[in-house]
Amino acid sequence: MTRGPTWFNITSLVLGFSFLYLPIVLLVIYSFNESRLVTVWGGFSTKWYASLLQNEQLLDAAWVTLRVAFASATIATVLGTLAALILVRSGRFMGRSLFSGMIFAPLVMPEVILGLSLLLLFVAMGTARGFWTVMLAHTTFAMCYVAVVVQSRLVGFDKSVEEAAEDLGCPPVKTFFLITLPIILPGVIAGWMLAFTLSLDDLVIASFTTGPGATTLPMKIYSQVRLGVTPEINAVCTILVGLVTIGVIAASLVTKRQQVQRERDERAAFGADG
Amino acid sequence: MSEQTATPAKRTIGGKLLIAMPYLWLLVFFLAPFLIVFKISLSQIAVSIPPYSPAIDLAEGWQGLVEAFREFSFENYIWLTEDALYWKSYVSSVVIAAISTLFTLLIGYPIAYGMARSPQAWRPTLLMLVILPFWTSFLIRVYAWIGILKNEGLLNQFLMMLGLIDEPLVILNTNIAVYIGIVYSYLPFLVLPLYASLERLDGSLLEAAEDLGCPPWKAFWKITVPLSLPGVIAGCFLVFIPAVGEFVIPDLLGGSNTLMIGKTLWVEFFNNRDWPVSSAVAVILLMILVIPIVLFQNQQQKMSEKEG
């Protein structure tokens, strides 16, 4: 659709995006509030950020969360990429619909069910709960997101490129690493980033599957939030939001620049014939 | 050289195993847990570790398994029908999710429409603005509303400053706060598929409609809305299904009389430590959600087939 925006459209966009961003903006502003009372502005201050650095428990939780997120995102990316390859490439095989069902169901499944079921599995297996169980749980639901992201990249993939590599003497496994992986890499990286932030974010599944000594940042934030809003939590949230925002904007700027460059190249190459 | 059945993607046993890995992983960590949940939902609460009986002890072999099955009962499910708390939670979850989905649609449609009608150059930026909140922590976004909605919160301060109200409005810890939270958290899930289907809509269709004598507002109802329906349906499913089982939003924004099944399950599990009953709650929740999930997957399949 290419029609000029009307006043109605502009108004709905402005209102819509204000609704989406105002709460976060307010949260960021109030993290610089001098006053302990979150809703009363007492002047600008960064003292809550300073006190964060003193909060060992919070820092510990952050460290656990980062480790869990990094490990689970990495494993989930490997498994999710393989799963996407199976979904797109394998054609028909035994239990295919079960497999695709297992990939898509976790995307909409309530987290309480996922968390509870994984916990009961770990209990039944007699696994000691802690860092590893949270990591396994996060890997499981994150790999489904990775699979979906990578799959969308694979669908537009010209399979004859792989055939060409094999035709030129490259065995299948080598072809995957030399040809397929580099081509789908943007999707794989996006999948990893998504898996990482999902793990960073998760409260419910982590609460079910964690054990002593493995309290994640969302769990810490949650328990403090239940006690009431504090400027310190605002400060943690601001840092998290800031990091994610910078990451996403940087990633999309890089992608956009590549795209623009590519379009320019293609335009330049066009018409070199004849 | 006698391999007559060799296919182009020839797979060694190692290759097959590698490919089977995600499958096995999901069988172990996704499907098996459900069977365990189902099994435990048929067990009894017990003062032991783990806190239910019978616990299947594989060491006892087949005999132990048979013994365990003999002790299974549907008592937990009967209990769910007898205690009004549970079925009220289910009903209220579905109602709250449905109302929130409706509001999300009412707010999301103009946004998606405005995006699709905006100049080409704006669209990538607008799209990123919608996706960005999706990447930021869910918990943080819900938390941000507490400071706004509470009695001495920013919204009430603002309204009192304008002189619109004398007494602070009680919003936090009511269902209204839960609606706001769900709409806010799930808005991107609805806007994205909706925008995709609106953007694909061929502008010349509207021009054709107007050319044939249809005024713009009528063209909107006769052309734009029906053609964006797949996006509307996909978006509504993406909001409704997870909202039914939502825990964080009713827990942080809702009040003590906000009944949602995700919260009930959490309380049953963490506070009452009744694993069998919470398992039964999960099984029933899953059964309620199976229908919309299957409908959603069918619709997705149909859409991808249409594109392909």
Next chain:
Amino acid sequence: MAKKSIGPVRREFVPWENSDHPPFIEFRNVTKKFGEFVAVRNLSLKIYEKEFFALLGGSGCGKTTLMRMLAGFETPTSGQIFLDGQDLAGIPPYRRPSNMMFQSYALFPHMNVEKNIAFGLKQDSMPAQDIEARVSEMLRLTKLEQFAQRKPHQLSGGQRQRVALARSLAKRPKVLLLDEPLGALDRKLREETQFELMNLQEELEMTFLIVTHDQEEAMTVADRIAVMDKGELVQVATPAEIYEAPNSKFVADFIGDVNLIEAKVTEKSDAGTRLVSVVDGFVIDSEQETEAGLGETVWYAIRPEKVRIAQGRREEGQVNQIDGLVWDIAYLGDVSCIHSKVGEDDHDTIRATFANISRMVENPITWDDEVVLSFDRDAGVILKG
């Protein structure tokens, strides 16, 4: 009867006429099924070294499947394929001495032109300086020197096509497989490239196998053409034979433009055959002998350019003359095609084409003119239904 040579003779290269000549590629009773669908049906074919061979047919005729079985991307359901005396069964694509140029070109998007061309050589662990030498040779051969550092998306369609060609030739395969190699190019560039392909094939003295649905392309480049339909070979012959002496109604109709006249055999002798057209009852006298019995219905296929057209009526008792009424005239620039109605039905028309050799035309044949269509004894072919 002394055999006349059909069409122009390109060069003295006719290994297929010598039954002792060993084939370079041989398909022996090859069948390929996809589920219930039979893509290739019990097909046998011999292709000779240094031949430029074309597989021609409509979509779904099995030509691409046949080529993909040779490359190793499909496995025959039954039958054998030999290349240079070796049975290819069980050999994966990456160990076969053939290389393929793909319809989509299948260039590696993340590698520049040079790396694309060097890819196959690297797989053979060729020494670095040899690779370099071969790559620059290929760049020179395909006139791509100045684009060596470019990535595929920075190239035009014609340049991409040349990269794909260079890449598949770099390893000096025993046979080069070309899958609709020029399909994505516009007409002018396609014609130019066809001649480049022929020159390359002669210069490198390699065996080329091309799959195409474009009959002009096949006729331009190939030494021999195999016309395929529904998974079977219909005719394997030189382009001129395929055009001038099609062996079936299908081939006559598929290649070029043709008038198909339904007729009954009335007379057979050493001097040829006489037919009477079912429509309008005109008499056709052909020098060709036929297996069809007296009274049997056959098809007489005659190319429009072999039909002469003049104003007037046929002479009484004359053969190979037909009375017609001009029904439609198509002016195509280089030639004109006149559709003349010879029967009651609107579909009973015969087409005659003639070259427009002069710019100004006096007293041209025009609509509703009475005309007489005539042709020589050896102008057409008798085909069994």
